[in-house]
Amino acid sequence: MTSPTPQQLAHSGTLEDLYKQLGSIRMGAGWAKPTPSLWAEPKKSFAPFVWSYAQAKGALDAAGRLINTELAERRNLILQNPAGDYATSRTIVAAYQMIMPGEKARSHRHTPNALRLIVDAEPGAYTIVNGEKLSMMPGDVVLTPNWCWHGHGNDGRACAYWLDVLDVPLVQLLEPMFFEPHPDEFEKESVVPNDSPMHFPWADTERRLAEAASRSNGQPAEIALGGSGPEKSALDTMALAMIELKAGQATAARKVMANSVFGVAKGSGTTEVEGAKLSWSRGDVIVVPAWRSHVHRSDGGAVLFRVTDEPVMQKLGFLRNGSAAH
Numbered sequence: 001m002t003s004p005t006p007q008q009l010a011h012s013g014t015l016e017d018l019y020k021q022l023g024s025i026r027m028g029a030g031w032a033k034p035t036p037s038l039w040a041e042p043k044k045s046f047a048p049f050v051w052s053y054a055q056a057k058g059a060l061d062a063a064g065r066l067i068n069t070e071l072a073e074r075r076n077l078i079l080q081n082p083a084g085d086y087a088t089s090r091t092i093v094a095a096y097q098m099i100m101p102g103e104k105a106r107s108h109r110h111t112p113n114a115l116r117l118i119v120d121a122e123p124g125a126y127t128i129v130n131g132e133k134l135s136m137m138p139g140d141v142v143l144t145p146n147w148c149w150h151g152h153g154n155d156g157r158a159c160a161y162w163l164d165v166l167d168v169p170l171v172q173l174l175e176p177m178f179f180e181p182h183p184d185e186f187e188k189e190s191v192v193p194n195d196s197p198m199h200f201p202w203a204d205t206e207r208r209l210a211e212a213a214s215r216s217n218g219q220p221a222e223i224a225l226g227g228s229g230p231e232k233s234a235l236d237t238m239a240l241a242m243i244e245l246k247a248g249q250a251t252a253a254r255k256v257m258a259n260s261v262f263g264v265a266k267g268s269g270t271t272e273v274e275g276a277k278l279s280w281s282r283g284d285v286i287v288v289p290a291w292r293s294h295v296h297r298s299d300g301g302a303v304l305f306r307v308t309d310e311p312v313m314q315k316l317g318f319l320r321n322g323s324a325a326h
């Protein structure tokens with residue numbers, strides 16, 4: 001069909017005739033949209049879900065036998081939300097990863113921000129971030145922000161397992177995706193720092209949680225890793241926190257316009273999300289999509305590691321808290 005002239009459009013005899021001509025010039029009639037483009041409240045497009053570390057560990061051990069060391073940097077299991085085939089939540093993807101003794105995962109850098117929570121590892125597992133060698137022990141959190149070189153290795157005697165969390169779905173949506181392999185394949189360490197802003201050792205987390213619990217009046221203690229608020233969060237797009245539930249404690253109901261992924265750093269418990277009850281134990285991962293009222297409980301005590309996209313929502317003016325009752 002040739003492009004209609006202004007006169008042909010002006011003289012459309014029927015709406016059908018007009019729609020047909022508009023279609024050929026890539027214009028759509030706003031009064032006859034097939035689906036609405038605005039709605040009253042966030043849609044429930046992603047589902048709350050829990051993934052089992054025990055199952056992931058079994059599958060990763062099989063992958064250790066079945067795929068070679070060359071693929072070690074990709075020996076991971078992506079936690080796919082039941083609503084889709086890749087992302088864990090709208091903006092965040094999480095994956096379990098394992099590297100075997102003697103293996104190295106090649107260094108690279110990319111624009112997506114990444115972090116990891118170590119689940120099981122023995123001394124000798126490490127990440128090199130921009131030349132800094134950081135040890136990876138259970139409960140540690142290691143950051144690799146936008147465009148920082150990073151690679152992993154395992155000089156220990158046991159397989160190392162961790163949880164990766166990245167903002168890849170957000171970067172895919174906004175499209176500033178860049179990736180570069182390291183020119184030397186494996187970045188050499190230049191320093192082994194005593195203290196790095198990229199590394200949150202579990203011992204420090206436990207000490208800070210104990211201090212916070214002494215001031216929390218019987219409520220679950222919560223600490224930020226790397227600061228809170230949009231200008232101070234650990235990463236530009238994700239804020240990190242550790243939440244300790246003493247035996248018998250429950251969190252206050254929370255409903256916020258931010259997506260949350262929780263890794264269980266210690267203990268076991270349940271998360272109630274709008275009627276659904278998710279049970280979890282150490283190493284498991286729970287996703288609570290934005291705008292869902294949720295409560296965590298633990299009978300025996302637990303520590304939850306929370307990653308949220310709150311800094312994104314806050315910087316853009318979209319962050320809001322809902323009434324947690326519904």
Ligand SMILES: [Fe+2]
Binds near residue numbers: 110
């Ligand atoms: Fe990476």
